[in-house]
Amino acid sequence: MGKLVDFEKAGGLVPAIAQDAATKEILMLAYMNEESFQETLLTGRACYFSRSRNRLWRKGEESGNVQEIVEIRIDCDQDTILLKVNQIGGAACHTGYRSCFYTVVENGTTRVDGVRVFDPATVYGGKA
C-alpha cells in the first residue's frame, strides 16, 4: 500500500488521538513517528514517540495500562491519526485520571472534571 501517513510534512511527527472505543471519550493526544506507527499496526497496541524522552513510548510500559487498538483512522490531510482503543486499567493519564482532558476552561478560570482511577504514587512508585 502507499504512504498512509504524511510524516514528513510536520518534521517526522504527527499527532495521534486516543479515543475510548466504547465510551467515545477522548483519552489523550500524543505523537507518532513512522516507526511507532508501524509498531502500533504490527502489535495492536499503541506505541507513541515521546518528545520529552526522544524515544519510542510503548504506552503502559511502566504502568501496565496499555491501549489495545480497536480501530485506526487517518484524517483527510493524512497528518493526524485517530486510535480507537480499549484502555487497560481504565486510565490513560499518568496523573491517574481516565482522560488527560480533566481540566475545563470556563468563565475565565478552570475546574477539574474527571474520574481519578488510580493513585500515581502507587502505580509509578513515586516517580510521577
Add this chain to the structure above:
Amino acid sequence: MGKLVDFEKAGGLVPAIAQDAATKEILMLAYMNEESFQETLLTGRACYFSRSRNRLWRKGEESGNVQEIVEIRIDCDQDTILLKVNQIGGAACHTGYRSCFYTVVENGTTRVDGVRVFDPATVYGGKA
C-alpha cells in the same frame, strides 16, 4: 487567570481537537495559536490558525459551517486543546464528510467509512 495553554513549548501552535458535543464523534484536528484561542474564548466559535495559509482561520468563514463552542478542555500538559462543539451544517471536513477521519486503516489497506453531508463543489464553488 494564569496561562492556560503552553503555546511556547511547541513553537506557538498547539493541536486542537474538535469533538461533536452530542455524538462524541471526533470531527477534525487543527492548530491554534494564542490569538486564535483567545478569539475562540471570546466569540464562542472555533477559530484556528491555518498553517498552510499562515493566518487565523475562522472555521466556516467560507462554507458557513461554523463550530459553536459547547465546552473547552485542556490536557494535563496544557499543550492540547479539546473543543466540544455544535457543528453547524453537519460537516466539519472540507471534503463534505461529517468528520475528517473517514479513512479506516485495516489489514494493510484503507477503506472509506464516513457520512458525506455536502458536495464541496457546491459549497466552495469549485475551489475545494
